[in-house]
Amino acid sequence: MSIRAGGFVVINASKCTGCKACMNACPYGAIFYDEVEGVCVKCDLCMGEALCAKWCPQGAIKVRGFERSLRMGREDPEGRSILGGRLDRGYGEIFQGLLGGVGIVARILWNEVPPEVGPFDPGNKLIFMTGPLTGTIAPCSAKIVVGSKSPSLHPVEHSTKSSVGGDWGPELKYAGYDGLVVEGRAERPVYISVLDEEVEIRRATGLWGKGTFATQREIAHQLGRKVETLCIGPAGENLSRIATIQTQTGRASGHSGFGGVMGSKNLKAIAVRGTGDVKVADPKRFLEVCEYAKSLMVPHPMGGGGGGLGWTRALPDKRLLPFSKYRRRYFSCHSCPAACDGFCSVPGVGSGSEKCDGWFYRDYAYDYHGDGSEEGDRAFFHATLMANDLGVDCFELVSMIPWLARMRDRGLIDDDSIGLPLGRIGSMEFAEKLLRSIALREGPAGILSEGSARAAEILRGAEELYEALWFAYGQNQHDDVRSYPIVALLWAFDSRDPMIDTHAIRHLLVTRLLWPEPFGVKERERDAICERIFGSTEVADHSNYRGKARAAAICQNYSRAFSALVLCDWTVPIFSSPSTKDHMGDPTVLNGLLSAATGLEFSLEDLLLVGERIYNLERAQLVREGRRRGSDTLYEYWFSNPDPGGRVVPREEFEGAKDEFYATRGWDPETGIPRPERLRELGLPDVAEALSRCIKDPG
């Protein structure tokens, strides 16, 4: 160890034996042990220009005497040199052209999960997949894609996917793996630990029955390390069809019912710790693109700008604003500057994440207890924490609770028949009773554990009311399909709620028009963005179906492309940006990041072609499972019941747009099956062959 000119204490790695004596002696805890090199290391202020302070999106890092250091840094630039490397894609030959994430998930499902396998069969696979940007500093790159046969989809339990953020995916990359595929079924409850090379299947006896919060803490304790953990709660253990896979206090793979799939495998959790490197081919260029991408996003509100939940601050919402007094900080996923997770502590209830889907009980709680009441605060947040702890999908509850209320009002159910205090929707007691019934399959309300779509088949007279709150496939609504033709079409062609990976388009066409600065987009700005992305502004004219089919296909190609990378669609500023003058985003950050990471040159068109390939592969799997043109539709309700503005989904126009869509896609318009020629052009010859057999049998 020596003191260099300028006062930086540096460790001479070639002399360090890794004895850690300095680590123990340092009063500041400033010395770390580098497990890769086996030597001790410490902050050298980057020999001047402290990069962490420059890159921190919060301005949380300050360097005392920064100016002086900066000057010194220029005298000694070697400390800042960025070395080369290569990203190991390692997915093997069959995965060529699918990149990662949702592409690999689609390929594994096609290759390994035949139609006759049910979601809870041991033969079903549960796939966790990172992408080529996971673990890097690319903004919004924390998520993974989860794929499997879904128990929540209805009536057909189709193959589908979901995503989850936090820190688990990057940790898996640091452990040296791109993905993890779970197959079979353990005899008794187990969990998997991945500590770099050491992969073990361990008994989960003491963990079974525990909530997701306790499970994560207990596993970290058992392993004696800081680990990132994905786990299920009691809902998943009891094979609820609306069970989630959770991490941290509120991040979930939620809307596909994969918690039940994990439960059916007797798998409680997957804990990961990785200490390895993630390399990119051209670090210098990669950092430049990242810096540019970051400049299209605004810093988080704690730093003064707004981002993540920051927009809620500016909304005139009398219920959100008072609650923010409980917000202690914002948490972000790995390498995301947006921090959409508001961490709250409510006295007498507990601490955890507050996000949009966790608001499912908010209005009921305040209607029942009164605006601004502390009882309301407690009931609302208790419901949020409980759903996340038990591992129940919050988003399903957004529609399930009003549905129960309407059935009560029509006299279809009462307290005795359903076993819930229906007169007290909004109370803590109702939330507790409902969530326990779902998670533990307790009492008559235990049927709700099957998900609303299946419960509606069992409860007499409930189906009509059910359709008014869900759109299709047993999946409930985001934006009204009657008001937005593009949304109706995106729904018609997906396996599940398509909004999972199309927030970028939703923001552009729906939400941002209503949001305040800097998140708002004016109509004129929106039109300019549409011109750039879709080559026309037709997509933004919600009065008709003209041009929507083509636009839907473009949206789908984008969504598959960035879910292959894998980037978070909530914030990635590819369409609109809160920080440019005209709110114009830039889709070329996608191919820019990918090219710099892999060292292979991708144009935006190349990337969108990958998106199209993935979309077709997903479709092929759906077709094999029985999907045809006839099921590319919405529930009847939406064609016949007008919205407040008097609009329905116009059947003829809708079917006409479908014709256009199949033509754009190169699919057979009669059946909705991708044509073999098109699949071959897309580089999927084996899929083309298998599907030709389906065409002979049009379902």
Add this chain to the structure above:
Amino acid sequence: MSEDLILVEADRCIGCSICKLICSISHTGAFNPKRGLLAVRKDLFSGDVLHPRL
């Protein structure tokens, strides 16, 4: 010895690890938060961010 120190204001921190990523890529040529030369540890259950003063 110099007075220069890295200070993390834990109250502002969102736990994104970007600091550790930029530090590791510039010092080792690879992204690896465990090799970042500053420690920011978030406890998602208590809401605390812990960091030794560097």
